[in-house]
Amino acid sequence: MLRPRRDAACRCGAAALGLAHRAAGGPVSPSGGRGKALRASLLTLAAGGLGGFAFHLAGLPAAWISGALLLTLALALARVDVQVPKPIEIASYVVLGTSMGTALTPDLVAQATTWPVSMAFLTVSVFCTMAGSMLYFRHVARWSLETAFYASAPGAFSAVVGMAAESGADLRRVAFAQTVRLFLLVAALPNILGAAGLASAQVAAPPQRGGWAEVALLLAACAACGLLAGRVRMPGGVIVGALLASAALHLAGLSTATLPMALLVPAFVVLGCNVGVRFRGTSLYTVREMTLVSVVGFVVSAGISAVFAVLAALATNDDPGKLLTAFAPGALEAMTALGFALGYDPAFMSAHHLFRFAGLSVALPLMARLLFAVREGR
Template structure:
């Protein structure tokens, strides 16, 4: 089984690398994502939940931590109020979509609620079962939402914004040095162990970013890391996310009918509007605002920001704050929803 999984990941990285060489925006991420979708629908799906996905998150976080600057903490303070305002709109939109989904379909209202809550997908899916929702429908809907955003947003932004500026005279480093390899091993294992002891939504990503920043800023001078290292992290994220969108996901979404397409379309439209609000309240560009507020996962949007060179540390930090905030208020939202439906 693991040989098949490794073969699939190798194919995903190969396609992602080809996309990147061809100049496709966020090529590593999109190429591997499309490979995952193709495998999931036409060949077979593989499960990468648990430690494999966490290790990849830590690799992405380590790359982001290297780019992190001390001034980020001062930046975050000025973005907290705009983030909370847009978070309120995001929650209201999610609740409204849940009401519409329950009215347009024969889904029970708890399942509809968990389908449209814009929190961390894995945590929401796990929690939905405890409250008697149909976990399969919830998983299918969140998989479709994240896949849609990860597929459309990097390509859309990349086509308009471009891939960011690079130095054409720079000579690429082919192999990481021993110090760089040691750095990534320490960060990945350290983040994984910390997440085992103190776990919270997005924990391993923030641990790896923090460790990457501290080690590279104060302890180890690692120099310039080969660009394909971050590309591999983005490609692995894309492959593992894409393969979740497999045949059973399509079957379950089809059972909901056109309502699922309508809700996903409303999610996309709502995200564009909410990003506009964040853009008006901050000095950030509209595209960075979109990456920072769209409910598509911290790792996925941070990887996209990294690929397009658009404030990946800020994007990752704002997403983690968003996810943690949602889970702090989720028990109150659940209580209100249950009282409303009884």
């Protein structure tokens, strides 16, 4: 009775190995056709799901995100073509943003009285984190002033890279330092918090409310708002737009639906894969050359932000793990989703990371103009 099942499993395993072998031929060229892109996408998502499932079985924090990230990263460094289709990435952001917004209730809003205090600490933290990291990159790593400045920005990856590209900075170093910091935050922070007893190892499944029809209507409304937010270049784009729409519908009593884990787990996997895909095309020589510098830069920035997070926790008598995650100097979407995966208040997470992102987007051009003008004696 068991032989047919074993034979079927062997055939499935052989097919998966064959798919991996065929997908390992390098990046997809513009004329490569849709077949290569489809195989690369399937391999990436399957590997991410496998990594997330392994971490889930091991009981690790934010398992589906960090497991997917690590296995996708391994494939990228092995020169396997990895990619996440843009529609799937957007769909995952809609799901995550919608689910975060369902947690915003009148009771939760009433708990926000201490947020101005923590945001004041966050403001000082951002400036000190950037100053400390910049001193390291400039005077220890000997990077140029422009490169050190943009590599030190704690988050706002797309805005930072866009501004760095027009400044004469070494874009490879800027992007690598930013990507390594995001990778280490997503991969290491959950495990550090879990080891310190500051986060639960697994995401608690939210109580299911509403049928699939109500869930579908909620997702449709949030997708429309998320896509609009992305089009008008709102900070955080799709995920924040969907979050705001979901929160507004729930606060107004127009929806009571929550999303099941059957939707959330794939969204977590896609998020982890998307971070790992950023290392595609990175040579091992480049990794060796820049890894040490970028890792030390991460330690500097994470250490400074952690000090201010602890100070904020003492001042507000709030959960240190929540504040460490809220102050983490990473991308808005990834850090907000990571906090959500760790079981922290998504409204608190999104508010603090959105505040940091918006502040950086406004302050960076002004700071750059002032800094570079001073250097040139103008």
